[in-house]
Amino acid sequence: MTEAGAQPTARRAQTQDKLMAAAVRVFAARGIIGASVEEISEEAGFTRGAFYSNFGDKDELVLALLKRQVEEQYAALEQIAELPLDPDRSLDDLISESLDVLQGAARPDPELILINQELMLYAARQRSVGRQYLTYQDECLARFRVLINDLLHKLGQEFTIDLDDAVTLCAAAHHQAHLLAALNNSRPDLRPLHLLIRAITRPLTP
Structure with a gap:
């Protein structure tokens, strides 16, 4: 296994990015179960040894892809939090603009959406991957709660239900919109x- 928490050098990070991008292409063609380390390495233009210098195994690469999804979503929320607020605009307009930013970070390509679904199913089937992902997700939840709550207050709003429940409902609606988009080969409809x-x-409330 690679050293957890270690900050990769620029060159190492570039290699990891290429391997992850190659993995997405191979997963799309072969499925995660059917894809081999050799195929991913060849697709990325690296040797098998280069793969194992960056990821302990295929499961670690899958976990890295799942973590990247979470970080991209968090970065999108940070971008939304930095949007200037026009007091003359309606709340609906502000929500729509915020969702547009979130949409832009979601990479709504149908193939990527389906691969993301497969990544989650793979994590559910591979207990060790699933446990590590859930642990990481729990660690991120506190950051998401604070950011979403601050963002909502910036809009002059607050949730009427428990914050954790609200975040779970919104995440489920976002997930469903992207899954339906993949099934219909269309852009996600975020109106719901x-x-x-x-x-x-x-x-x-004052």
Whole structure:
């Protein structure tokens, strides 16, 4: 296994990015179970040894891809939090703009959406991967809670239900929108998520 938590050098990070991009292409063609380390390495233009210098095994690479999804979502929320607020704009307009930013970071390509679904299913089947991912997700939840709560307050709103429940509902609606988009070969329709946010928020109480 590679050393957990170690910050990769720029060159190492570039190699890992190429291996992960190659893995996505191979997974799309062969499926995660059917894909081999050799195929991923060849697709990336590296040797098998280069793969194992960066990832302990295929499971570690899958975990890295799952973690990258979480970090991309968090980065999108940070970008939303930095948007300037126009007091003359309606709340619906502000929510729509925020969801547009989130959409831009979600890489809504149908093939990528399906691969992301497969990554989650693989983690569910491979207990060790699933446990590590859940541990990482739990560690990230505190960051997400603070950021989402601050963002909502910036919009002059608050949730009417428990924060954890609200985040879970919004994540489920976002996930469903992308899955339906993949099935219909279309762009995700985030209107249900917009309506959900409006339904479970209210103006901040003094």
